[in-house]
Amino acid sequence: xxxxxxxxxxxxxxxxxxxxxxxxxxxxxxxxxxxxxxxxxxxxxxxxxxxxxxxxxxxxxxxxxxxxxxxx
Numbered sequence: 001x002x003x004x005x006x007x008x009x010x011x012x013x014x015x016x017x018x019x020x021x022x023x024x025x026x027x028x029x030x031x032x033x034x035x036x037x038x039x040x041x042x043x044x045x046x047x048x049x050x051x052x053x054x055x056x057x058x059x060x061x062x063x064x065x066x067x068x069x070x071x072x
Contacts, residue, residue, distance in 0.1 A: 003031065004070045006030075007027060010025045043066070044064070047060065047061070
């Protein structure tokens with residue numbers, strides 16, 4: 001699994017309402033990378049999920065690559 005840190009706020013329209021516990025993304029959240037894709041505007045991005053310590057999903061969203069910092 002690859003992980004990243006959220007470095008920009010995610011607009012509400014890109015947050016998945018159907019998953020998570022209702023938490024909101026916060027800059028600095030550590031996220032798990034899922035599927036990568038190209039947004040309609042041609043910029044690269046992907047789906048990410050923020051997990052709680054117990055492994056439950058806190059929130060999921062579509063983010064631009066420029067909104068995350070991949071952790072090594």
